[in-house]
Amino acid sequence: MTDSNGLKILIADDEPLAAERLQMLLARIDDVLLVGTAHDGESAVRMAEALQPDLLLLDIAMPGQDGIEVARALSRHGKSPAVVFVTAFDQFAVAAFDVAAIDYLMKPVDADRLARSIDRARAYLEARDARSPDEALAAPPSQWLEEFWASDLSGLVRIAARDIDRVTAERDYMRLHVGKRSWLIHHSMTALEEGLDPELFVRLHRSAIVRRDFIAGFTRNSSGRWIARLADSNEQPVGRLYADQVRAIAGR
Template sequence: MPDNAPLRTLIVDDEPLAIERMQILCAEQEGITLVGTAADGAAALRMIESLGPDLVLLDIAMPELDGMAVAKTLGRQSGSSSPAIIFVTAFDSFAIEAFDLAAVDYLLKPVSADRLRRAVDRVAERRRIPSAEATAPEPVDEFWVPHRSELVRIAANDIERIDAERDYMRLHLGQRSYLLHQTIGALEARLDPTRFIRLHRSVIVRKDRIARLGHDKAGAWHAELVDGDQVRIGRTYLAHVKAMAGR
């Protein structure tokens, strides 16, 4: 896209009034051309594939495939043609996860024209700055983890489960565990997605450690691991987990 070309933008929100308001705001902005709207995550992915927008203004709370699941799907397909994502939501509790997913910005509803302008300028600036190769990084084979006065080599494929503990990640290997100072989003990006899956904002497990998936009467899903532990599946990760199971 030329530096001065408008950002071809897709709005994704399940509330018609929210879409209408965002359309009005976008019409007032220079540097934006609307290419369409979508009312759910599945439709958004289809439109992104067919229209190839530069920017997606993405709601989080949507039925079935929500905004986080859409962003994760796009992340697994990352490349030079992937759109920039600005989350637009009424919830402030997903900001850390959103930036872990490389969102350009995180806007809280109701969005002001000035706040949208700054977010769009940020997208345009990133487009102007030459980037490194946009291919997904190769998964790492090992981690060197401090333990007492040593550094311990841990093979990535030996890790069975990862639990977030504030600023540290606890890597579980059978009866042993080690602490690594890293965010869970950064650690997830270094793991092989064919072998590991995130179940919750604070839990990653190796896929072959999952014995079964289930839900309670209220519809809350969990994963039962081979050691008998149950891990609650976060709402934003449920679609991805079901996709792993072919559902």
């Protein structure tokens, strides 16, 4: 994964001050080697292909190819570098998991937060490189969404899809419910329904998706409409268009 000088890192950011800050922060971290700095998407792809970094600290809003496009382009070339997005905008968090980013840092980058990202990158690369070719073929990347990034008071938080109890729509946003906490993400219900594993989740209403094992049972109200009883004692009305889902779950 790395040479004797440590983890090889490439910075891609069109803002000179932002790139310089990352360089200064990296200088304080042991066992890392800055191999270059790119200032637009096209040069980021060229430099990554030539320098073969282990980790790419990648801005998203750049002229020409943006960071998402850069990550997608590099993912087509064998073992691509681990990607940590570094951006001033949290609205790109939804797109980040589509290209398997291992972390998402908000500007101005905090030194401790960057150090944690470096540790996460090391762990990711070590686990990836430890897999044999047969294991890599036997375990292709999942076609389903496995994680989300959502805004939090401290910045951004990673949410594993399988930890989500239910999803409810709130105008142009979706609320992810995990235990007693919840987060808003900018996504459509249709896209979530198509992206979440149908073995784990089921849509019960035009504005609600529920994890299957979070459903404790079903009852009918006075008008004959199905109501899902959830594990947290809440209830979720079942839309008339989704009544077949109840019969499928119940095996009837």
